[in-house]
Amino acid sequence: DTGVSQDPRHKITKRGQNVTFRCDPISEHNRLYWYRQTLGQGPEFLTYFQNEAQLEKSRLLSDRFSAERPKGSFSTLEIQRTEQGDSAMYLCASSSIDKRGNTIYFGEGSWLTVV
Amino acid sequence: EDQVTQSPEALRLQEGESSSLNCSYTVSGLRGLFWYRQDPGKGPEFLFTLYSAGEEKEKERLKATLTKKESFLHITAPKPEDSATYLCAVQADWNSGGATNKLIFGTGTLLAVQP
Numbered sequence: 001d002t003g004v005s006q007d008p009r010h011k012i013t014k015r016g017q018n019v020t021f022r023c024d025p026i027s028e029h030n031r032l033y034w035y036r037q038t039l040g041q042g043p044e045f046l047t048y049f050q051n052e053a054q055l056e057k058s059r060l061l062s063d064r065f066s067a068e069r070p071k072g073s074f075s076t077l078e079i080q081r082t083e084q085g086d087s088a089m090y091l092c093a094s095s096s097i098d099k100r101g102n103t104i105y106f107g108e109g110s111w112l113t114v115v
Numbered sequence: 116e117d118q119v120t121q122s123p124e125a126l127r128l129q130e131g132e133s134s135s136l137n138c139s140y141t142v143s144g145l146r147g148l149f150w151y152r153q154d155p156g157k158g159p160e161f162l163f164t165l166y167s168a169g170e171e172k173e174k175e176r177l178k179a180t181l182t183k184k185e186s187f188l189h190i191t192a193p194k195p196e197d198s199a200t201y202l203c204a205v206q207a208d209w210n211s212g213g214a215t216n217k218l219i220f221g222t223g224t225l226l227a228v229q230p
Contacts, residue, residue, distance in 0.1 A: 004158075033216070033217070040222065041222055042202055042220025042221050043159065043202075043220050045218065048216045048217065055216070056215060056216055056217065089158075091158050091159070102164060103164060104149065105161055106151070106160070106161070107158050108157055108158045109156075109158045111156075
């Protein structure tokens, strides 16, 4: 169990540019989530995948945001035409249902700063 | 609307001084209540999942309890290394108001333990 891996850990971009974050979930986890967290707040849900299917999206996920999970393994979150309000930490999490219940593990996050 | 409120917002303890953090929630059917620890600049670290009122779980100096309206995270004889933000989150039941897998987080309690 190597944990949830996110890349890059930090990204500084100019307003209007596109950015992409990658998440590698814990192997054998079929559920994958993206969250966004700003300073002093709890994480806010963005989207959820079960295997390769994107089953749930938040209203926070504007049309500038797109997430994919090809082949049900790693996932990418792309933000197009970034705005200063997109500056936040983007968190990926994964889980599976087992006899212990539902344990959702987070990665270390990808910090985005839009200048 | 599903909601999580954590109190206090910040708590300063002396090493060895036990205390409790509160998480009040309103949700239309609870599937699970989650506690996480978050260190500055890092992703949330999973601590516990509680599923039904009366359930308790322990890990080292931490003990989480659950009622129908709130959860407590009891910290016994804390050490400076317990300093962190503690986040509470709920996941709504599948059978109430539609399917969702998202976690709804509170804003956290910032705990500082002084030696």
